[in-house]
Amino acid sequence: MAENNSLVRVEKLVKHFPITQGVIIQRQVGAVKAVDGISFDIKHGETLGLVGESGCGKSTTGRTILQLHEPTAGKVYYDGEDLTTMGESDLRRLRREMQIIFQDPYASLNPRMTIGDIIGEPLDIHKIGTAKERLERVQELLNLVRLNPFFIKRYPHEFSGGQRQRIGVARALALNPNFIVCDEPISALDVSVQAQVVNLLEELQEKFDLTYLFIAHDLSMVRHISDRIAVMYLGKLVELADKDELFYNKMHPYAIALLSAVPIPDPVKERQRKRIILEGDVPSPAKPPSGCRFHTRCPIAQDICKVEDPPFEEKTPGHWVACHFTKKAQEEML
Amino acid sequence: MAVADLELNSSITQQKERSLWQKSMDRLLRNKLAVISGIFIILMVLVAVFAKQLTPYTYAEQDLIANNAIPKWMLFIMPEGAENYANFSDKFPLAADHLGRDLLTRTIFGARVSLTIAFAGSLVSLLIGIVYGMISGYAGGRVDNLMMRVVDFLWAFPFLIVVILLQTYFKAIASRSGGEGMGGAFINLNNQMGGLLFLFIAIGLINWLGMARIARGQVLSYKQMEFVEAAHALGANDTRIMFKHLLPNILGPLIVAETMAIPGYIFTEAFLSFIGLGVNAPTPSWGIMIQEGVQALRSYPNQVLLPAIALSLTTLAFNFLGDGLRDAFDPRQIDK
Numbered sequence: 001m002a003e004n005n006s007l008v009r010v011e012k013l014v015k016h017f018p019i020t021q022g023v024i025i026q027r028q029v030g031a032v033k034a035v036d037g038i039s040f041d042i043k044h045g046e047t048l049g050l051v052g053e054s055g056c057g058k059s060t061t062g063r064t065i066l067q068l069h070e071p072t073a074g075k076v077y078y079d080g081e082d083l084t085t086m087g088e089s090d091l092r093r094l095r096r097e098m099q100i101i102f103q104d105p106y107a108s109l110n111p112r113m114t115i116g117d118i119i120g121e122p123l124d125i126h127k128i129g130t131a132k133e134r135l136e137r138v139q140e141l142l143n144l145v146r147l148n149p150f151f152i153k154r155y156p157h158e159f160s161g162g163q164r165q166r167i168g169v170a171r172a173l174a175l176n177p178n179f180i181v182c183d184e185p186i187s188a189l190d191v192s193v194q195a196q197v198v199n200l201l202e203e204l205q206e207k208f209d210l211t212y213l214f215i216a217h218d219l220s221m222v223r224h225i226s227d228r229i230a231v232m233y234l235g236k237l238v239e240l241a242d243k244d245e246l247f248y249n250k251m252h253p254y255a256i257a258l259l260s261a262v263p264i265p266d267p268v269k270e271r272q273r274k275r276i277i278l279e280g281d282v283p284s285p286a287k288p289p290s291g292c293r294f295h296t297r298c299p300i301a302q303d304i305c306k307v308e309d310p311p312f313e314e315k316t317p318g319h320w321v322a323c324h325f326t327k328k329a330q331e332e333m334l
Numbered sequence: 335m336a337v338a339d340l341e342l343n344s345s346i347t348q349q350k351e352r353s354l355w356q357k358s359m360d361r362l363l364r365n366k367l368a369v370i371s372g373i374f375i376i377l378m379v380l381v382a383v384f385a386k387q388l389t390p391y392t393y394a395e396q397d398l399i400a401n402n403a404i405p406k407w408m409l410f411i412m413p414e415g416a417e418n419y420a421n422f423s424d425k426f427p428l429a430a431d432h433l434g435r436d437l438l439t440r441t442i443f444g445a446r447v448s449l450t451i452a453f454a455g456s457l458v459s460l461l462i463g464i465v466y467g468m469i470s471g472y473a474g475g476r477v478d479n480l481m482m483r484v485v486d487f488l489w490a491f492p493f494l495i496v497v498i499l500l501q502t503y504f505k506a507i508a509s510r511s512g513g514e515g516m517g518g519a520f521i522n523l524n525n526q527m528g529g530l531l532f533l534f535i536a537i538g539l540i541n542w543l544g545m546a547r548i549a550r551g552q553v554l555s556y557k558q559m560e561f562v563e564a565a566h567a568l569g570a571n572d573t574r575i576m577f578k579h580l581l582p583n584i585l586g587p588l589i590v591a592e593t594m595a596i597p598g599y600i601f602t603e604a605f606l607s608f609i610g611l612g613v614n615a616p617t618p619s620w621g622i623m624i625q626e627g628v629q630a631l632r633s634y635p636n637q638v639l640l641p642a643i644a645l646s647l648t649t650l651a652f653n654f655l656g657d658g659l660r661d662a663f664d665p666r667q668i669d670k
Binding site (some may be wrong): 026064066068091092095096098099100102103104107108109110111112113114121122125126152154155158159168171175 | 351352354450477479559560561563564565566567568569570574578579582583630
């Protein structure tokens, strides 16, 4: 899986959140297995889309890659350097190259700081430039995300959601990063504004040769922006492929069900579209099912699925799937 | 730059930029009751500061012939038959106490004690509370657990017993060392402050607990916010996150809580002075004056009335101001 042109490589990444009990002496009684051993790589300059239901661990994956959560196990390599064993100061140096854009444009900007201070903060933290140079850089960044540099002394509450999200983008770009985790950057926005932000992200990617990990649950948007797409279910990757391969040759029952929910913009085809409705709810990540995690809701599950966790393997070049019965899934569900 | 051009003409460019603090201030200034209370408190502070210039008497100066003297116009608040026993004198505008000291002067000087307690108490409890609460909330986990159990433990302490113990303990040390060493220095300082030091310690010791709890709760909710995570992702260190991101956001509710707690401090001082554990005679405080007045309540109700009115108005003013501040800082009002 390790290819030479991969910028970020994730190996068997695990993030468990402990569940504790007790008032004074706390003991661990379990763990929420938000991310449970996933491996993938992100190539230089590409956009990897990460999709899945709410609570499947998408955001935790993004944040654990950036070391905002300390991983329970596994490795994250950025440009060949292992982030998980890195000291505080080395990590701070690399933070200039990895950034994150958040979902909620209302919570991601400090309401007590001006726009200029928010966008200039990364420069301040890393002590880049003089005050005047910083100001110029902030103005340049505001121009870049198509906000008026005149707004520099304003406060976040004076802006709309889309404008705030662009402020968040400007902050992420301030240090000239290579890799940006976009953690559902458009989920909280109006549809009209979503396109604006997505187009901006694409344009910036081209301009600055950025690499994105694009987390979302809007499948059509992910399809639009991604080069490859990874599908996640309950802390594990179930399928990873080029976007067209995934849409036309999907193999995992969960991916098939998930993608069957994407509407087709052709009314004739749309009427014929077969929708697969999954039974039941997502099991709790604190007590994931044995064997294949999807077997409780899988329409084609067999006895072996309850016992044996299917390996995440490359079925065709570049197309990774974790399922015992990919053929059966394609025959019966498509 | 079509988008930028568009935004130049939008309503946002027409307004002046206002920070959340400025917006809160605007809301506060629209609240009449809070403004009046604020002005009243400022007046009280000025009176307390310029007490010496305001009165021709000092608070300890006695005119023994004029003990319990009242001016004639005050008869209407006196009990029936007061004209038969009262000692009329126009020397004191608002009457004199049983030792012939001017009540107005003593009330004005009493404002010094009450307001010093109000501001020193809130400053001490805010400082300790914020530092303790922020560390506890920010560290989280075991540290948080331990620190909050300490607060619970102190909270369960009977306040009055602590104060009495403090007073007797320090006095015992003082009498043994005869004014020498640490304990003696403490006692001397306390005496010079008219007994205020022990009051500060007693009030400070108890009231930071509430502030610490509020600060911790606020930090717990804010440290989950994405802007704090963004700061982490940018490489900000803990100090920066605490002071630049958390503190400005948690300060509002703390200021409100503190303003609401001030009447409590004033009452505590009055109460402790009333039972004889507060300031030392002849330092006037409203509590001591009420206590002295109560002894002659039936014959001279005016001696209780004056400090009681001063006490009630001041605490009311702080309460109204606190209410106004709470409305002004209310997070539900943000964005309106």
